[in-house]
Amino acid sequence: MERTLILIKPDGVERQLIGPIITRFEQRGLKLVGLKLIQVSEELAREHYAIHADKPFFKPLIEYIISSPVVAMVWAGPQAVQAARNTIGSTKPVEATAGSIRGDFGMMVGRNLVHGSDSPENAVTEIALWFKESELVSYDRAIDKWILE
Numbered sequence: 001m002e003r004t005l006i007l008i009k010p011d012g013v014e015r016q017l018i019g020p021i022i023t024r025f026e027q028r029g030l031k032l033v034g035l036k037l038i039q040v041s042e043e044l045a046r047e048h049y050a051i052h053a054d055k056p057f058f059k060p061l062i063e064y065i066i067s068s069p070v071v072a073m074v075w076a077g078p079q080a081v082q083a084a085r086n087t088i089g090s091t092k093p094v095e096a097t098a099g100s101i102r103g104d105f106g107m108m109v110g111r112n113l114v115h116g117s118d119s120p121e122n123a124v125t126e127i128a129l130w131f132k133e134s135e136l137v138s139y140d141r142a143i144d145k146w147i148l149e
């Protein structure tokens with residue numbers, strides 16, 4: 001079982017898309033193991049996006065992510081990172097496949113609704129940044145025998 005960090009960014013929260021976005025991951029068959037609504041500090045935002053610190057879009061990216069609350073989640077499943085990235089769609093919503101979250105709900109790269117970890121290694125680092133291990137739960141889902149083989 002792999003775990004991935006998913007964020008519903010401020011535009012997703014403000015546009016009242018928390019429910020529809022969570023539904024996409026639930027329908028996919030991923031399992032929710034952590035969830036919280038938080039007002040992100042600039043410090044956390046900068047650490048989360050540290051890899052982009054030298055990019056011209058870094059400042060607006062930080063301002064965007066701290067502009068309203070964010071829903072932080074951990075979803076688990078086989079190849080959860082790749083499954084979630086495909087459900088989210090390409091970084092630029094106009095280029096994202098219809099049926100993906102960004103492809104169905106987004107228009108601009110700076111308002112692309114959702115973050116998802118891009119590799120299993122980065123997922124481990126990001127989950128540790130956003131969640132204490134005690135905030136994550138482990139449970140058996142009865143439905144899993146119809147999702148996992």
Ligand code: DAT
Binds near residue numbers: 114
């Ligand atoms: P992703 O969120 O698909 O993993 P990323 O890690 O390359 O994309 O970039 C992080 C965020 O930074 C992305 O969701 C939106 C913003 N971003 C990326 N490339 C950008 C660009 N060329 N112009 C403006 N914002 C950009």
Ligand code: MG
Binds near residue numbers: 116118
């Ligand atoms: Mg990324």
